Amino acid sequence: xxxxxxxxxxxxxxxxxxxxxxxxxxxxxxxxxxxxxxxxxxxxxxxxxxxxxxxxxxxxx
Numbered sequence: 703x704x705x706x707x708x709x710x711x712x713x714x715x716x717x718x719x720x721x722x723x724x725x726x727x728x729x730x731x732x733x734x735x736x737x738x739x740x741x742x743x744x745x746x747x748x749x750x751x752x753x754x755x756x757x758x759x760x761x762x763x
Contacts, residue, residue, distance in 0.1 A: 703757075706756070706760075710753060714750075717746050720742055721743065724736050
């Protein structure tokens with residue numbers, strides 16, 4: 703369970719960092735960085751949902 707908690711914290715930090723960099727890229731007009739931030743953010747959100755589903759199944763057992 704300790705491994706999942708650390709992974710959850712890292713995913714949260716990554717999502718927050720990508721939101722902040724996406725906003726900064728939008729303000730500066732750099733659409734390539736904005737697109738990359740959105741794409742990687744979607745992947746991190748998907749991984750977080752998979753992790754939450756895994757933890758939920760482990761707790762039920």
